[in-house]
Amino acid sequence: MTRYLIRRTVLAIPLVLGIATLLFFVINLAPGDPTQLMINPSMRAEVVEQMRANFGLDQSLPVRYTKWLTAFVRGDLGYSYSYNQPVSQVIAQILPNTLLLSGAALVVAFVVGVLIGIVQAVRQYSLLDQALSFVALFFYSMPSFWLALMMILVFALFARNVWDWPIYFPPSGTRSVDFAQLGTWDQIVDRARYMVLPVTSLALVLAAGIARYTRSSMLEVVRQDYVRTARAKGLRERTVILKHALRNALIPVITLFGLYLPVLFSGTVFIEYVFGWPGMGKTIIDAISLRDYPVVMGTSVIFACMVVVGNLIADVLYAVVDPRIRYE
């Protein structure tokens, strides 16, 4: 297992380099450059040229690529034009926010999705099953940014200003202004309140897909002979379903974990933007419009690494759940 992990990690290096290279050329071939947003029409052409030279933008693409690559493999992600900070410092500030948001969404999505899938499979063709299928399809087919806007409208704006609900959620940011004055417990509650809407908008779409997947996987498994064996032993129905059937039904669902990570991260980009959540997604969009190449490259590479690591985790989980899988 350890050897397998080492081999997979080593193999991931050219993968990440390849992704980074592709990104480098795509972003640099896009029209415009960072200086265009810094200059004003009265500047003389020589000044503009000098600025481009300062950023190294006067050199040919292959030369810039070689320079970037050399720095990159040494762990130097460059210096942000717009933040006036090293890119690594920018990422260090925003990465925890994104990990918190996407991690929470992932957990919620899998817990809710798997639970709904089990209920649907156990009560196949019941009214409840059909209702849940309908709801799942509803959220599955909804773009998460639109869902996010509707959530803000209902649970932040209307709930507070129109319907006077006792519970409403903040539509933007990560914490209250008076956060520093709160006690530890209140700080946790405060952060949780700010997470509810973005996490829900992100998780619901994923949960809907996971529920559909779990349902069909579970239905497949409960027909198996070993489930009948479990019943013939006199086990309680709860044990039969949650122990004998679920453990087997989860094996294909784990595939979704790897598959959904890119979906999750691209969802994060929109959700962070809608909820003003200072994370990787919001930063990457800002950086693209400002042509802040080093930040775009840095954040993208981090996203790529997270997807690669996520898939590695999924493969390890396979071996944990299914003893028939052994990595040599």
Add this chain to the structure above:
Amino acid sequence: MTAPLLQVTDLRTYFFTDQGVARAVDGVSFSVTPGETVALVGESGCGKTVTSLSILGLVPDPPGRILDGSSIRLRGEELVGASEERLRRLRGNEVAMIFQEPMASLNPVFTVGEQISEPLRLHLGMSKRAARERAVALLNEVGIPEPAHRFDEYPHQLSGGMRQRVMVAIAIACEPALLIADEPTTALDVTIQAQILELLAQLREHRGMAVLLITHDLGVVAEVADRVVVMYAGQVAETGTATEVFGFPSHPYTEGLLASIPRADRSGERLRPIPGVVPAPNDWPAGCRFADRCRYAWERGAAEAPPLLELETGRGEERAARCWLVAEPARRHPPIVAETEQ
């Protein structure tokens, strides 16, 4: 005669589907006395497995249902309509079952030991450690070498024969009074089949456990069964002791089954398969259900369904066949064997 351990009376298990009502088990009666091996014999689709699942209350509902008027008594206790909780306490404890496919009957994600320990901890309230000790002893008893080592292995690490032994170990874990073995050897190769049958016979002898053996393999039946219940199209076609049924088959279906087994002592003889297939359970014929495939069939069979008719053996054994030939023996042609030896 001793009081029966299991008494099944007029069991009707129907499946209510969109394609109509499938009368999978349609008025089956038989009994098993303590320590006895009874074989339930018949082709695929004749209702053997549904009968056994009905005993355990494991018929998938919906669409299946045991009809009112059916009775399954275990030591006199009525199981039809008993609470799920009561049935659950019987399963794996008083009545255990092993299935046809050892490859598919064990859960692939749990160790063999975990799966044997489960009924021990559930029904006998054993601690994890006690269950482990007992499970290792059981593995040893069913003839698995290095039982302590095998305890921690997963089903995929065992051969088909070993897995069926594990299934047997699970089934006998709580020392059930009745073991239902649904085609326990069908999926195994011949040498392993013999070993498993031998194992079942030994366990039965040592533990005084009754066995309800469900099979379509008459060779197996002849080896181990005390009594035979031949099923056809959801009904009992013929019952009697193994010697009686094999020596003097009364129902043409039993005759047909016997004529279709290859036998070493009659080489050169043609096998005579029974023509046709079992009719669909949602469309049993109105008269005798075997009439279409019967070599003796005459008008009476097509018109009137025969009841289970008692046969006089003169030996004081319970013997019956669902065939009009019992009432009109003159219509039986010379037996197949004489006809083919030419």
